[in-house]
Amino acid sequence: MVTSSSGSGAHPFEIDTSRPHPARMYDYFLGGKDNYEVDREAAERFMKAAPEVRAGVRANRHFMHRAVRHVVAEGGIRQILDVGTGLPTEPNVHQIARAIAPETRIVYVDNDPIVSAHSMALMEGTDISVVLADLRDPRAVLDDPEVRKVIDFDQPVALLLVAVVHFLADADDPDAVVTTLRDALPTGSYLVLSHATGDMHEDRREDAAAVYNSATASLNLRPHARILDFFGDFTLVDPGLVQVPNWRPDEPPERNAPPIGLYGGVARKNG
Numbered sequence: 001m002v003t004s005s006s007g008s009g010a011h012p013f014e015i016d017t018s019r020p021h022p023a024r025m026y027d028y029f030l031g032g033k034d035n036y037e038v039d040r041e042a043a044e045r046f047m048k049a050a051p052e053v054r055a056g057v058r059a060n061r062h063f064m065h066r067a068v069r070h071v072v073a074e075g076g077i078r079q080i081l082d083v084g085t086g087l088p089t090e091p092n093v094h095q096i097a098r099a100i101a102p103e104t105r106i107v108y109v110d111n112d113p114i115v116s117a118h119s120m121a122l123m124e125g126t127d128i129s130v131v132l133a134d135l136r137d138p139r140a141v142l143d144d145p146e147v148r149k150v151i152d153f154d155q156p157v158a159l160l161l162v163a164v165v166h167f168l169a170d171a172d173d174p175d176a177v178v179t180t181l182r183d184a185l186p187t188g189s190y191l192v193l194s195h196a197t198g199d200m201h202e203d204r205r206e207d208a209a210a211v212y213n214s215a216t217a218s219l220n221l222r223p224h225a226r227i228l229d230f231f232g233d234f235t236l237v238d239p240g241l242v243q244v245p246n247w248r249p250d251e252p253p254e255r256n257a258p259p260i261g262l263y264g265g266v267a268r269k270n271g
Helices: 022-029 037-049 053-074 093-100 113-123 138-143 145-150 174-183 205-214 224-229
Strands: 003-005 079-083 105-110 129-132 158-162 190-196 262-268
Touching (some): 022 037, 022 053, 022 113, 037 053, 053 093, 053 158, 053 190, 053 262, 079 093, 105 113, 105 145, 113 129, 129 145, 138 145, 158 174, 224 262
Parallel strands (some): 003 129, 079 105, 079 158, 105 129, 158 190
Antiparallel strands (some): 190 262
16 A cells, blocks of 8 residues: 655645544444544534435445446446545445456545545555545646556546535636546546535525535535536436436335435546
């Protein structure tokens, strides 16, 4: 396991435990223990505004599992760049991918030093790479020496942006960020993306998003058509951009389950 850092003056990598961090809140939603009191308090407020959030984050993880299996087993992908990976939760991307193709190469990227520290500890003794870098600086992610060492951008790559782009505000120019990453991928590559939305709960989306106002990153809910834009000219595989439980489910969705405010999709770059 090799690690590197692509820090910049614009987004210094400092451990901030005074404010909630989305990755640590996500860990709490999943029942993890890698979080602080400030994260737990914010997560509890969010759950009051959006009681279905725990079901949502589990559904998002399961979507990621199914999407990774698809791109590896059916798409023939053997290298994965996971940006905004969050705190490690088993089974993680490398475990899903390597259960199908043990030779798959993986780089995990996150901008939180705590996330990276946990990832480094868990990946110790493996050939999985962990990079400390910020999605808001996509060029630094792509040019990172460790990313370049592991990922061959002349061969198809699966780019994972799972539940991370919604932490980019409009001022961060998310279209330019995602486009820069997409454009670096060769033909035959895949984009796996999920994104929070207020489409299903318009009556309380402002209250839910407001919880993140004091966090290290804001939550920016976007409608279906806006999220679709992030796929650019990539071709969505069936069933398209849908609520994450409905993306090629392994079993029928639970009846009468509350709607999940997360869309997910997988798209391929054709020649």
